[in-house]
Amino acid sequence: MKKTNRFFVALTSMAMAAALLAPSSVFAADTFKIGGIGPTTGGAAAYGIAVRNGAEVAVQEINEAGGINGYQIEFRMEDDVHDAEKSVYAYNTLKDWGMQLLLGTVTSDPCIAVASYAVEDNMFLLTPSGSAVDCVAEDNAFRVCFSDPDQGAKSAEYIGTHDIATKVAILYKGDDPYSTGITESFVGEAPNQGLEIVASDAFIGENTDFKVQLQKAKDAGAELVFLPIYYGPASLILQQAKEIDYSPIFFGCDGLDGILGIENFDTSLAEGVMLLTPFTANAEDEATVHFVEAYEAAFNGLIPIQFAADAYDGIYAMKAALESFGATPDMDASELCDQMKTAMTEITVDGLTGSITWEATGEPTKEPKAVIITNGEYEPM
Amino acid sequence: MNFSTFMSFVSYLKDGISLGAVYAIIALGYTMVYGIAKMLNFAHGDVIMVGAYISLTMMTKTGAPPVVALLVAIVGCTLLGVTIEFVAYRPLRKASSPLAVLITAIGVSYLLQNLALKIFGAGPESIRDEQKIISGSPVVLFNGQLAISRITILIVICIIIIMCALTWFVNRTRRGHAMLAVSEDRDAAQLMGVNVNGTISLTFAIGSALAAVAGVLLFSAYPSLTPYTGSMPGIKAFVAAVFGGIGSIPGAMIGGILLGIIENLAKAYIPSGSQVSDAIVFAVLIFVLLIRPAGLFGKNIQEKV
Numbered sequence: 001m002k003k004t005n006r007f008f009v010a011l012t013s014m015a016m017a018a019a020l021l022a023p024s025s026v027f028a029a030d031t032f033k034i035g036g037i038g039p040t041t042g043g044a045a046a047y048g049i050a051v052r053n054g055a056e057v058a059v060q061e062i063n064e065a066g067g068i069n070g071y072q073i074e075f076r077m078e079d080d081v082h083d084a085e086k087s088v089y090a091y092n093t094l095k096d097w098g099m100q101l102l103l104g105t106v107t108s109d110p111c112i113a114v115a116s117y118a119v120e121d122n123m124f125l126l127t128p129s130g131s132a133v134d135c136v137a138e139d140n141a142f143r144v145c146f147s148d149p150d151q152g153a154k155s156a157e158y159i160g161t162h163d164i165a166t167k168v169a170i171l172y173k174g175d176d177p178y179s180t181g182i183t184e185s186f187v188g189e190a191p192n193q194g195l196e197i198v199a200s201d202a203f204i205g206e207n208t209d210f211k212v213q214l215q216k217a218k219d220a221g222a223e224l225v226f227l228p229i230y231y232g233p234a235s236l237i238l239q240q241a242k243e244i245d246y247s248p249i250f251f252g253c254d255g256l257d258g259i260l261g262i263e264n265f266d267t268s269l270a271e272g273v274m275l276l277t278p279f280t281a282n283a284e285d286e287a288t289v290h291f292v293e294a295y296e297a298a299f300n301g302l303i304p305i306q307f308a309a310d311a312y313d314g315i316y317a318m319k320a321a322l323e324s325f326g327a328t329p330d331m332d333a334s335e336l337c338d339q340m341k342t343a344m345t346e347i348t349v350d351g352l353t354g355s356i357t358w359e360a361t362g363e364p365t366k367e368p369k370a371v372i373i374t375n376g377e378y379e380p381m
Numbered sequence: 382m383n384f385s386t387f388m389s390f391v392s393y394l395k396d397g398i399s400l401g402a403v404y405a406i407i408a409l410g411y412t413m414v415y416g417i418a419k420m421l422n423f424a425h426g427d428v429i430m431v432g433a434y435i436s437l438t439m440m441t442k443t444g445a446p447p448v449v450a451l452l453v454a455i456v457g458c459t460l461l462g463v464t465i466e467f468v469a470y471r472p473l474r475k476a477s478s479p480l481a482v483l484i485t486a487i488g489v490s491y492l493l494q495n496l497a498l499k500i501f502g503a504g505p506e507s508i509r510d511e512q513k514i515i516s517g518s519p520v521v522l523f524n525g526q527l528a529i530s531r532i533t534i535l536i537v538i539c540i541i542i543i544m545c546a547l548t549w550f551v552n553r554t555r556r557g558h559a560m561l562a563v564s565e566d567r568d569a570a571q572l573m574g575v576n577v578n579g580t581i582s583l584t585f586a587i588g589s590a591l592a593a594v595a596g597v598l599l600f601s602a603y604p605s606l607t608p609y610t611g612s613m614p615g616i617k618a619f620v621a622a623v624f625g626g627i628g629s630i631p632g633a634m635i636g637g638i639l640l641g642i643i644e645n646l647a648k649a650y651i652p653s654g655s656q657v658s659d660a661i662v663f664a665v666l667i668f669v670l671l672i673r674p675a676g677l678f679g680k681n682i683q684e685k686v
Contacts, residue, residue, distance in 0.1 A: 204655075208605065215393065215649070219385070235505070239604055243519050243530035244519070245521055262605075
């Protein structure tokens with residue numbers, strides 16, 4: 001009995017030791033583990049699914065081409081249903097899985113919540129699409145998309161450099177930080193771009209009548225009306241401009257993306273509307289065509305939206321940064337994060353959403369792109 | 382004042398009238414029900430939303446022409462209004478506090494909103510030109526300095542016709558007289574042989590039919606329909622009804638149009654007025670009520686205790 005006992009003890013302890021060693025020696029050391037968080041179910045599912053798909057296309061391409069520094073990538077997406085609390089659970093699940101870098105989260109509020117945990121863990125965070133200013137408040141956090149207010153300055157830059165108009169009116173939503181933030185940064189940048197703001201007016205709450213504001217813009221001779229608002233009120237503005245016989249150029253930001261999706265909407269009203277958006281699947285450059293083909297093939301003909309492109313660029317940005325300091329998968333999340341903070345500011349990624357470089361603040365620098373609505377579709381300009 | 386600033390003034394005024402006419406047509410429903418049933422039907426705005434959804438569904442699902450869709454919406458809303466009155470308000474008519482039925486009305490309002498949310502979803506729906514009750518390019522006057530949309534003209538014509546028809550109905554028909562009697566003194570009317578419940582049902586039927594018309598016109602003028610579309614115009618219309626003197630039919634119309642004009646001129650001429658126009662509207666309301674507590678056209682009735 002004693003002998004067998006001792007034998008068992010020896011056997012069990014050996015097995016336990018092997019079990020402890022196994023994960024680190026067999027798995028962790030030869031793949032980079034990138035986690036993703038975003039809503040893949042619920043009302044904002046379209047965004048999360050696009051990010052997951054876009055990231056998967058990038059990961060597959062990179063793995064087939066030999067990986068990062070010779071190591072393969074494992075990507076795992078967790079659902080947060082666009083809920084801050086669930087997003088933190090998803091973050092902890094991914095940490096238990098052994099996540100080394102985080103691509104996420106997709107939406108702003110959950111991203112702010114997760115960022116506060118990520119900074120404590122010193123976990124590198126790159127959000128593809130969290131546009132609220134506070135998403136990248138910490139020095140471990142970066143983003144692929146423009147911040148909300150930056151869209152204002154970028155819109156002014158686009159209008160100025162492409163000589164779209166000089167006399168500009170603004171119609172914004174006075175009780176929405178998204179809208180006022182963009183407006184402030186637009187107004188700040190406008191003089192540098194030779195734009196003259198001839199009228200600036202707001203509306204608040206659930207107002208549906210904008211004829212007075214439009215009439216003021218018309219009387220002031222505005223050639224372009226800037227609409228840093230969501231597509232719901234914008235659809236009414238387009239209608240009412242037609243009613244008062246006013247046809248300026250309308251220019252908006254990502255909030256207008258979706259105007260063609262309003263049920264039963266007369267898309268001819270939106271003809272000629274321009275909006276700042278980093279990506280359109282109709283673009284004809286080689287990278288976009290290649291990406292759209294791969295994406296459609298992988299996901300049953302689904303057309304990628306800008307979130308997919310942001311995620312794709314996000315994965316390639318991580319690759320570029322990891323390669324710049326010769327990272328290996330046996331480095332832990334905190335070690336990687338320390339190196340990534342500087343590496344991110346030194347790389348340039350020629351992505352789908354433009355040629356991107358990063359500031360230490362986490363904000364991307366890239367050329368703004370815009371689309372124009374033609375025959376009921378977004379066409380690159 | 383040179384010609385072009387004058388033309389912008391005329392233009393603001395015209396837009397104010399068009400906005401006010403929408404308020405007025407909703408206010409008529411409020412004021413009818415209040416005047417006769419002595420209750421505030423806070424669900425009125427949501428009946429408007431239901432009317433707009435019925436007409437839109439008719440057009441998109443069966444391809445019915447706009448006029449047929451409008452008629453179906455009128456029938457649908459009339460049935461809805463009478464049902465709401467029968468199920469939710471009638472049992473509470475004898476309740477000790479008038480607050481009971483007021484709170485029920487708020488409950489009905491949420492019920493309609495949530496049902497619409499369940500059936501039609503939260504996303505906004507729009508309407509195509511050919512589905513509008515009237516379409517076509519705006520009427521342009523003075524070399525393009527003044528453009529009036531056809532729907533505005535139609536709304537103003539509708540409101541005048543409806544107001545005249547209602548005034549005639551209430552003052553010249555037996556049913557109308559019964560309404561006046563119920564409004565004056567419900568118990569005395571009953572003793573004189575007036576069918577009080579029937580009269581109140583009729584009032585709700587008329588009010589809800591008007592809501593359907595208002596819904597279709599509102600949706601044609603502001604083509605964005607969500608389950609919450611009715612609530613904001615509903616509140617404004619309630620203000621318009623109080624402004625004009627609640628219970629008074631011409632008062633609702635004048636109140637609505639004045640409200641629209643004040644709101645638009647505040648947006649136009651007061652610095653950052655478009656952000657405070659609602660506050661200005663309410664300030665004017667308070668001022669009017671201080672001078673004329675019953676509203677512009679309201680009758681000042683002494684309550685006997």
